[in-house]
Amino acid sequence: MLKRSILLLFLFIGGFHGLFSQQLNYTLGRDFLWGFDNYYNNKEQNFQTFVKPYRFCDINDIKDSTAKFPRLLAGTKAEEHDKKNEGKSVIEIYPLLTAQTGYQATSPSRMTSDLAIGASLIANLGKKFSFNLKALAGKGVFASNTDSVIRQTHVVPGLGYAYRSNTDSVNTMYAYQYYTGYLSFSPNKVFNIQLGQDKHFWGDGYRSLFLSDVSAPYPYLKITTNIWHLTYVNLYTIMKDVTNPSGMKSDWLNKYATFHYLGWNATKRINIGLFESIVWQGSDSTRYRGYDVNYLNPVMFFRPTEYSLGSSDNAFVGASFKIKMFKKQQLYGQVLLDEFVLKEVLRDIKHTYSSDTTKSGWWANKQAFQVGFKSFDLFGIKKLNFQLEYNYVRPYTYAHGSVQQNYGHYNQPLAHPMGANFWEIATFLNYRIKRLFIEAKCVYTVYGADSSSTDYGRDVFVSYTNRPNDYGNFTTQGFQTKLITASIRAAYILDTQMNLKIELGFADRIVKTNYATKQTAYIFIGIKTDLCNLYNDY
Numbered sequence: 001m002l003k004r005s006i007l008l009l010f011l012f013i014g015g016f017h018g019l020f021s022q023q024l025n026y027t028l029g030r031d032f033l034w035g036f037d038n039y040y041n042n043k044e045q046n047f048q049t050f051v052k053p054y055r056f057c058d059i060n061d062i063k064d065s066t067a068k069f070p071r072l073l074a075g076t077k078a079e080e081h082d083k084k085n086e087g088k089s090v091i092e093i094y095p096l097l098t099a100q101t102g103y104q105a106t107s108p109s110r111m112t113s114d115l116a117i118g119a120s121l122i123a124n125l126g127k128k129f130s131f132n133l134k135a136l137a138g139k140g141v142f143a144s145n146t147d148s149v150i151r152q153t154h155v156v157p158g159l160g161y162a163y164r165s166n167t168d169s170v171n172t173m174y175a176y177q178y179y180t181g182y183l184s185f186s187p188n189k190v191f192n193i194q195l196g197q198d199k200h201f202w203g204d205g206y207r208s209l210f211l212s213d214v215s216a217p218y219p220y221l222k223i224t225t226n227i228w229h230l231t232y233v234n235l236y237t238i239m240k241d242v243t244n245p246s247g248m249k250s251d252w253l254n255k256y257a258t259f260h261y262l263g264w265n266a267t268k269r270i271n272i273g274l275f276e277s278i279v280w281q282g283s284d285s286t287r288y289r290g291y292d293v294n295y296l297n298p299v300m301f302f303r304p305t306e307y308s309l310g311s312s313d314n315a316f317v318g319a320s321f322k323i324k325m326f327k328k329q330q331l332y333g334q335v336l337l338d339e340f341v342l343k344e345v346l347r348d349i350k351h352t353y354s355s356d357t358t359k360s361g362w363w364a365n366k367q368a369f370q371v372g373f374k375s376f377d378l379f380g381i382k383k384l385n386f387q388l389e390y391n392y393v394r395p396y397t398y399a400h401g402s403v404q405q406n407y408g409h410y411n412q413p414l415a416h417p418m419g420a421n422f423w424e425i426a427t428f429l430n431y432r433i434k435r436l437f438i439e440a441k442c443v444y445t446v447y448g449a450d451s452s453s454t455d456y457g458r459d460v461f462v463s464y465t466n467r468p469n470d471y472g473n474f475t476t477q478g479f480q481t482k483l484i485t486a487s488i489r490a491a492y493i494l495d496t497q498m499n500l501k502i503e504l505g506f507a508d509r510i511v512k513t514n515y516a517t518k519q520t521a522y523i524f525i526g527i528k529t530d531l532c533n534l535y536n537d538y
Contacts, residue, residue, distance in 0.1 A: 022060065023130035023184040023192070024122065025053040027499050028201055028213055029530040031437050031491055034385055034430065036062070037204075038376040043268040043324050048231045050263050050273055050320060051224070052201040055184070055192065094120040094498045096136050100526025104143050106519055110171055114140035114526070118178070120498075132196075133181035134531065139165055141173050143522050145509060146536055150174060153411035154242065158534045160216045160410070161242075161249075178531070180217045194222040199532055200235065202261060202275070204322050204332040205372040205389050206426050207416050210275045211235075211259060213533055215412035223298070229265040234258075234298050238291075239409040241281070243461050254282035255404055257414075258295045263320075273320035275336070280313040281404035314338075314405040330374040336415075338366035338397045361473040363457075363464070368393040368420075378429075387428040395421040395448065395457025395473050399464045406460045413460055417538040421458040421475060422447035426537075435493040442486045443537045448478030449513075482512040485537040499530040507536070 026032070036054070039062055040047050047058060096118035104110045116138020123131040142150065149157055156162045156176040165173040182196025198220065199213040221236040237257045244251040256279070263273040282289055318336040325331055344362040372389035397420040398407035407414050418424065423446055430439035448456050455466040456478030467473075489505035502525075509520040 022055070022057040022124075022127055023186055024056050024124075024132055025182070025184070025194075025198070026056055026059060027530055028053050028199060028532055029499060030206075030533055031439075031501075031530065032499065034376075034432070035383075037330075037374065038328075038385070041324050041328065041330050041374075041376060046229065046265055048263045048265065048271060050202060050204055050271070050322070051231065051233050051261060052203075053198075057186070089123075089125045091121070091123045094122070096120055096134060096498075096529045096531065097500070098136070098138055098526065098528040100503075100524060100528060102143065102522055102524030102526075105521045105523070108144065108170070110141070110144070112141050112143055112522075112524070114138060114142070116140075116176075116178075128186050130184045131182075132184075134179070136178040136531065137176070138178075139173055139175045141171050143536070144520060147172065155216065155411045157412065157417075157536070158214060158216065158532060178217075180531075190226060192222075192224040194220070194224075196220065201533075202259075203320070203334060203370075204330070205334075205370060206387065206428070207370065207389065207391050207424075209334045209336045209368045209370050209391065209393070209415050210261075210316075210318055210320070211277070212413075212415055212417075214417045214535060215408065215414060216410040218409050231261075231263040233261045235260075236296065241404045241406075241408075242411050243403050253404055254290075255409075256280055256282060256291050256295075260298075269324040271320075271322040275318035275320065275334075276316065277407075278313050278315045279400075279405050279407060281402060312401070314400045314407065316407070328376040330376075331372070332374070333371040334369065336368040336397075338368075339364040340367065341365075361471050363396055363467050363470050363473045365473075366394055366397040366420075368397050368416075381431075383432045385428070385430050387426075389424075389426045391416060391422075391424045391426075392475065393418070393420045393422055394475050395477060396464045396467065397421075397457075398460040399457070399462065401463055401465050403461060403463050408460055411461065417535050418445060418447060419458050419460045421456060421477065423475060437491045437493070438489070440486075440488045441537075443484070445483040445538070446476050447481055447483065448476040449481050450478055454478070479513060482510075483538070484508075484510040484512075487537075494527070500527070501530055502527045509537075 036059055037049060039045065040049050098114055098116040100114045102112040104112060116136050118134065118136030121133045146157060150162045154162055156174060159176045159178045162174040162176055165175045180198045182194050182198055184192065184194045186192045197217050199217050200211055201213045202208055202211040219238045223234045225232040235258065239255045239257060241253045241255050257277060259277040261273060261275050263271060265271050278295060280292060316336060316338055318334060320334045322330065322332040341364065344365055348360045348365060370389065370391045372387065375386045378384045378386045393416060398413060398415060399420065400406050413419050424443060426443045428439060428441050430437065448458055450456050450458055454468055455462045457473065458478065485507065487505060487507035489503065491501045491503045494500045494502055504525045507522045511518045
């Protein structure tokens with residue numbers, strides 16, 4: 001099957017040529033985005049990098065070869081092809097492929113595999129309208145940490161529902177399908193309107209505390225407005241609550257969310273952003289609610305609307321910043337408020353060093369923040385990049401009294417994959433030379449695990465009404481656990497039109513509690529189309 005898939009892949013490659021369509025979305029793959037971040041870190045560049053994915057028209061003017069990595073590698077024939085077809089109606093098809101194998105060396109040792117095939121259809125109707133549809137189906141046996149996530153959530157992380165394919169209780173094989181697609185229309189340079197099903201990432205860091213690409217794709221309507229130094233985004237979505245223990249699709253419930261983001265380039269070096277979102281359930285035991293048209297309001301803020309409705313929907317507000325430091329450095333961050341009562345926050349500050357925990361640590365002090373640093377062309381070496389990021393999320397953040405209104409989709413968080421009740425430090429060092437990309441990564445996390453009967457605030461898919469205490473709560477409470485994931489990975493781009501790459505890597509995972517230490521070492525090699533970011537460091 002693998003040989004036939006690879007043969008089919010290269011037959012497709014030989015039969016079709018690339019199209020650099022203006023309104024199509026660029027990949028969310030981090031390997032490709034480093035060059036863009038470097039280019040746009042120049043103080044003379046006004047483009048806002050917070051909302052991803054980018055569109056090709058956003059990056060089409062980049063002439064710097066260190067930034068416009070995938071397209072320049074395609075060569076002059078591809079550039080001539082784009083100019084020849086600019087403004088014309090063109091339909092193209094690309095194959096999609098994942099063929100990866102690996103070996104988990106530590107107990108229980110196992111061979112892993114992931115084989116999937118599919119296709120991508122692209123339609124470009126003039127300069128203003130584009131269409132993209134991707135479909136991928138596969139089967140895999142995954143490393144033990146990913147397998148445990150699948151068993152708990154019934155979802156292949158970042159892809160979709162996991163269908164059990166065999167009866168082996170140890171090396172279970174799961175089948176999955178991954179579908180994305182959207183229509184993109186820009187009537188002018190100010191507006192872009194998209195309707196489809198896909199992932200989104202809002203942030204300048206490795207993680208996002210606002211909206212990340214951790215979960216499976218979901219249906220959305222997105223309206224982007226660019227005026228002067230301002231970028232304003234309205235995102236309307238339909239999601240699924242699949243927490244019902246029956247696991248039957250008929251028992252899954254609809255949930256809805258609306259997101260707003262306003263970004264402002266205050267100076268040539270400083271960007272400031274405001275964020276808000278609200279999540280509500282489509283039905284409950286007494287009524288069917290559906291999509292609440294009150295939340296179609298395109299103007300910030302939600303709180304007056306929510307109060308006027310007398311609702312208990314799950315609302316969030318936040319702020320972000322990015323500072324272009326010196327010539328090749330960048331400082332960025334996010335602050336998110338799930339609940340904020342000033343007197344309780346001041347109480348926490350006042351009693352920080354008090355031994356009386358009944359006076360501080362109110363459970364609904366639900367906040368999160370991020371601060372990060374990037375350095376491009378480190379030590380004067382072109383394309384050598386460094387990143388350091390710190391994330392902190394208090395207990396019960398993103399959760400809700402009604403499980404259906406948590407900040408998640410398909411049993412995965414919409415923000416950080418750890419959920420809540422943790423702090424984390426992530427470091428990266430990567431280097432690119434022509435088609436070769438090499439990256440070393442280390443993530444150190446301390447979190448408070450829940451027990452089977454007590455909710456200490458990490459699991460966003462549990463109702464916060466099950467909390468043991470109203471006061472005395474602190475970040476990493478519960479069964480304190482240390483998680484260290486370190487990896488080194490090399491990727492070589494085989495075909496830049498499809499983001500097809502061959503990848504080799506090694507990862508080591510250590511989980512440490514007061515009672516035990518478990519280590520998992522894993523090596524892998526494969527060929528794959530870079531469709532999206534997939535995370536295994538949580």
